[in-house]
Amino acid sequence: MNPSIYDTRSPPLADGPTAVGGQALLLATILAQAACAGTPAPNAQVAVSTAALASAGAAGGGEAAPLEMRLARDKLARANLAMASKDYDAARSLAEEAEVDAQLAGVKARPGQSAKVATEVQDASRALREEMNRKTQQPQTTKAAP
Numbered sequence: 001m002n003p004s005i006y007d008t009r010s011p012p013l014a015d016g017p018t019a020v021g022g023q024a025l026l027l028a029t030i031l032a033q034a035a036c037a038g039t040p041a042p043n044a045q046v047a048v049s050t051a052a053l054a055s056a057g058a059a060g061g062g063e064a065a066p067l068e069m070r071l072a073r074d075k076l077a078r079a080n081l082a083m084a085s086k087d088y089d090a091a092r093s094l095a096e097e098a099e100v101d102a103q104l105a106g107v108k109a110r111p112g113q114s115a116k117v118a119t120e121v122q123d124a125s126r127a128l129r130e131e132m133n134r135k136t137q138q139p140q141t142t143k144a145a146p
Contacts, residue, residue, distance in 0.1 A: 041083060042092035049076050049095040052102035061105030068108065072101035 053072050061069045079094035 039088040041086075041088050042079075042095055043083075045092055045095040045099070046076070046079055046083065049079065049099040049102065052099045052106070056102040056106035056109065059106045060109040061102070064109035064111075065105035068101045068105035072098045072105060075101060 049072075053069075053076060056065075056069060056072070075094045075098035079091045079098060082088070082091035082094060
């Protein structure tokens with residue numbers, strides 16, 4: 001049978017070890033290209049981590065949890081370096097870790113803030129009570145009627 005231009009059958013694949021090796025190489029190349037193209041820059045995660053670090057700092061995390069704050073800052077800096085070198089997987093991971101460290105610092109700072117606020121409220125209440133007691137203990141002067 002003569003092959004014709006209307007023959008829709010594909011040519012037979014080569015057999016043997018070179019055919020399998022070539023197919024494996026092609027598959028590996030395709031997967032590598034897909035992996036490189038599929039990892040977007042984690043800009044949003046870095047922004048969230050930066051905001052978490054700022055929030056923890058504003059809450060007093062630097063005083064209440066200096067280790068966690070230092071770790072968060074360090075990991076965020078490393079995430080930014082990874083972003084610059086286009087290592088987006090490492091950048092995402094480091095940014096996520098920085099966010100968790102910053103959140104922990106913020107949580108550790110809250111009890112300290114609560115205790116400080118409670119002490120201030122107690123001091124203000126005590127001062128008010130003392131002022132009220134002084135006013136009630138002062139002798140009241142009355143004016144005589146003409």
